[in-house]
Amino acid sequence: MAELDDAETFETEVDATVHEEARLGFVRRYIFSTDHKVIGIQYILTGLLMAVVGTLLAALIRLQLGWPAHQWTLVGRLLPGGMSDGVMTPEFYLALVTMHGTIMVFFFISYVLVSGFGNYLIPLQVGARDMAYPFLNMLSYWLALVSALVMLGSFFVTGGAAAAGWTSYPPLSAVASAVPGSGWGQTLWILSMALFIASFTMGSLNFVATIFSLRARGMAMMRMPLTVWSFFIAAIVGLLAFPPLTAAAVMLLFDRHFGTSFFLPSGLVVANQLLPHQGGSPLLWQHLFWFLGHPEVYVLILPALGIACDILPVFTRKPPFGYRIQVYCLIAVGALGMVVWGHHMFVSGMSPFSGEYFTLATMLITIPMTIFGVNMMASLWGGRLRVTTPMLFTLGVIALFGSGGLGGLFLGNATADMQLHDTYFVVGHFHFMIGGVTLLGTFAGLYFWFPKMFGRSMSELFGKVHFWLTFIPFFTVFFMQHFLGLQGMPRRYYAFTTYEYLQRTSGQNLIISIAALTLMAAQLVFIANFCWSLRKGRKAEANPWRATTLEWTVDSPPPHGNFGRALPVVHRWPYEYSLEGSDNDYTPQIVSPRQAPVTA
Amino acid sequence: MISSSTSLQVPQTGTGRESAHRDDLVQLGVWMFLATVVMLFAAFTSAYIIRRSGSDWVPIELPRLLWLNTAALVASSLALEGGRLASRKGKGSATRLGLTAAAGLGIVFLAGQISAWHTLVARGVYVPTSPHSSFFYILTATHGVHVVAGLVLLVYTVTRTWNYGVHLDRGAPARLITASATFWHFLAALWLYVFLLVSVF
Numbered sequence: 146m147a148e149l150d151d152a153e154t155f156e157t158e159v160d161a162t163v164h165e166e167a168r169l170g171f172v173r174r175y176i177f178s179t180d181h182k183v184i185g186i187q188y189i190l191t192g193l194l195m196a197v198v199g200t201l202l203a204a205l206i207r208l209q210l211g212w213p214a215h216q217w218t219l220v221g222r223l224l225p226g227g228m229s230d231g232v233m234t235p236e237f238y239l240a241l242v243t244m245h246g247t248i249m250v251f252f253f254i255s256y257v258l259v260s261g262f263g264n265y266l267i268p269l270q271v272g273a274r275d276m277a278y279p280f281l282n283m284l285s286y287w288l289a290l291v292s293a294l295v296m297l298g299s300f301f302v303t304g305g306a307a308a309a310g311w312t313s314y315p316p317l318s319a320v321a322s323a324v325p326g327s328g329w330g331q332t333l334w335i336l337s338m339a340l341f342i343a344s345f346t347m348g349s350l351n352f353v354a355t356i357f358s359l360r361a362r363g364m365a366m367m368r369m370p371l372t373v374w375s376f377f378i379a380a381i382v383g384l385l386a387f388p389p390l391t392a393a394a395v396m397l398l399f400d401r402h403f404g405t406s407f408f409l410p411s412g413l414v415v416a417n418q419l420l421p422h423q424g425g426s427p428l429l430w431q432h433l434f435w436f437l438g439h440p441e442v443y444v445l446i447l448p449a450l451g452i453a454c455d456i457l458p459v460f461t462r463k464p465p466f467g468y469r470i471q472v473y474c475l476i477a478v479g480a481l482g483m484v485v486w487g488h489h490m491f492v493s494g495m496s497p498f499s500g501e502y503f504t505l506a507t508m509l510i511t512i513p514m515t516i517f518g519v520n521m522m523a524s525l526w527g528g529r530l531r532v533t534t535p536m537l538f539t540l541g542v543i544a545l546f547g548s549g550g551l552g553g554l555f556l557g558n559a560t561a562d563m564q565l566h567d568t569y570f571v572v573g574h575f576h577f578m579i580g581g582v583t584l585l586g587t588f589a590g591l592y593f594w595f596p597k598m599f600g601r602s603m604s605e606l607f608g609k610v611h612f613w614l615t616f617i618p619f620f621t622v623f624f625m626q627h628f629l630g631l632q633g634m635p636r637r638y639y640a641f642t643t644y645e646y647l648q649r650t651s652g653q654n655l656i657i658s659i660a661a662l663t664l665m666a667a668q669l670v671f672i673a674n675f676c677w678s679l680r681k682g683r684k685a686e687a688n689p690w691r692a693t694t695l696e697w698t699v700d701s702p703p704p705h706g707n708f709g710r711a712l713p714v715v716h717r718w719p720y721e722y723s724l725e726g727s728d729n730d731y732t733p734q735i736v737s738p739r740q741a742p743v744t745a
Numbered sequence: 746m747i748s749s750s751t752s753l754q755v756p757q758t759g760t761g762r763e764s765a766h767r768d769d770l771v772q773l774g775v776w777m778f779l780a781t782v783v784m785l786f787a788a789f790t791s792a793y794i795i796r797r798s799g800s801d802w803v804p805i806e807l808p809r810l811l812w813l814n815t816a817a818l819v820a821s822s823l824a825l826e827g828g829r830l831a832s833r834k835g836k837g838s839a840t841r842l843g844l845t846a847a848a849g850l851g852i853v854f855l856a857g858q859i860s861a862w863h864t865l866v867a868r869g870v871y872v873p874t875s876p877h878s879s880f881f882y883i884l885t886a887t888h889g890v891h892v893v894a895g896l897v898l899l900v901y902t903v904t905r906t907w908n909y910g911v912h913l914d915r916g917a918p919a920r921l922i923t924a925s926a927t928f929w930h931f932l933a934a935l936w937l938y939v940f941l942l943v944s945v946f
Contacts, residue, residue: 346778353773353777385780386784387781388784388785390788391785392785392792393788396792405876406873406876424799424801426795426799429792
């Protein structure tokens, strides 16, 4: 308070909400809460639980690929539907790959990284008491939960969960009699996605409005942490790219249940029966799906990159390299990300001229992405590295972003993609990027902000063990999958061993399966560390990492209303480390220019 | 908001940044929501254009009633605008009259749309009859769902203006009226667009 000058007193505000917290009962405080921090943590916990489900599905996939047609008696007893005698059915395998993808993309990474961290961090980092529309925010979470439950529930309906892939291409997804999962499972998949989109739209509205209108005084756009910038761009992209899938979902539902022919072509024979549909275009669904699907990967990966960019300066004790350029890159990627969806469809039979356009646009997007990655590496240059757990995971983000990005160059090019399309090269590539960069970014964020969220620190030792047991198997699994792809192994094949040319990949698949199961087992270290630290972790002070952004200026965990009586006033950008003329090696954003010179 | 026990100096403008930004926030939220609706209909439009080129496209004859419905919705929009302008001058009863008329005409529009569906069904034109009819039913239904939401908002606004009395030209009532007007005008414009799409293209 002493450092407030006259101008700041004008911003002083006596806040009724601080006292309000005590009046709220348990239910309004922790369950039907409108506090962005509680909602953020609700999203994170829900997403982590969904990740457990998604991981178990991946384990089943790897069991089948590592040990094809092996009889797993014990697993069979647990899953009488899909593995009644211990041997997995092909239909169940298809449901597994579909639901693994859907759950990981939409219900793990979206919930934890975007909705979870976004909700928790945005108001704290821009200096607001809460989101712009707190009630909408609560509604967004509860819709998200219902959406997740509907998706999980689809495992238990007749025919089992959806099996048309996470992309739900028709006709498999449009004809209820195509495979067992095309029945009720697919209908629930579509409903769940519609709920997800509604929920995500509400969340994105909040992100954009909060960042636009509720920034603290002095928090110019160009003084926002890159984390906030990445959420801002991701939210705008989400707002514009997600609604079209609602339209597509409505049309798909009508094709399935009301006899229309939006996506179903003429002369389709399913189960020896000629379908009455005619004239529809399966390609239309692909366009509409990827108009959401591709921007979605940027919605997920940008926050991971933003978080990485903000963790780097804390542990190098210097500003990130090229802050402004990073912001411009985020904007450029957001804009270009909206117009490159066709690179998922090079072999769909679309016009080669369109393919050429999508190749060029995709190559164009590598420019800002490369600048971004190189800037992250340059941010390490000349820094005094403190290799803590969050920093390790951040370095992992850079490593995977670089390696995965190289694979993208081949896939973004129509000529190379014709060969690699739908092989394990693609699986390896997107697991590095949308799987790995986001996963490691999520862990980096969790270890970094855990003290702020729960007021206790996670164990560094177990954190580092967790990192190495995650990174090495992860890299092994998906690096090797690139080579499976080069050998021609297609994705989503249940019994690759029936093809002679793929039999020699059995050994590689076995190694991948062992590495994958190791990776999954290693997450137990994280779960144990997380649960133990929640109760017994070392008490965290307000600013354990000696960082500069606004959330570290308040208690851990922050009180209801975040900032006590007065909203903070921002005097500088968020990266004042090792400032000349300052006694400390870091200068928080609220320190006035009288006490330390302002560089940006 | 301001407790007298504090020794901090609270100037006249010190009602907090949040409330100072409320007006912008509500309007920003409405516009962002409309952007998502625009994208929704953009997707339908692109699907329409692609499907239009199919060889099985048989245009259906649209019911004449749609012209009346269009007139009702445009009149509803005008009535709402009249109400909004009255609210600016603090005329409570004129505001409520305008808003109520707008809601009433909105209901007329919806009833007309359902009646148009009945006309088509009576002619044997169902959802799967032709791609054109599929799109007609889906587009009108999707628009109709938004109109229902708009009606809820309008009715809510009407009931709230009762409580606010004469102070309609600023603060919460002005925000609410502006937000409903923005949304409702958008829905009218959206209908004109949908009508044009299904009847001309």
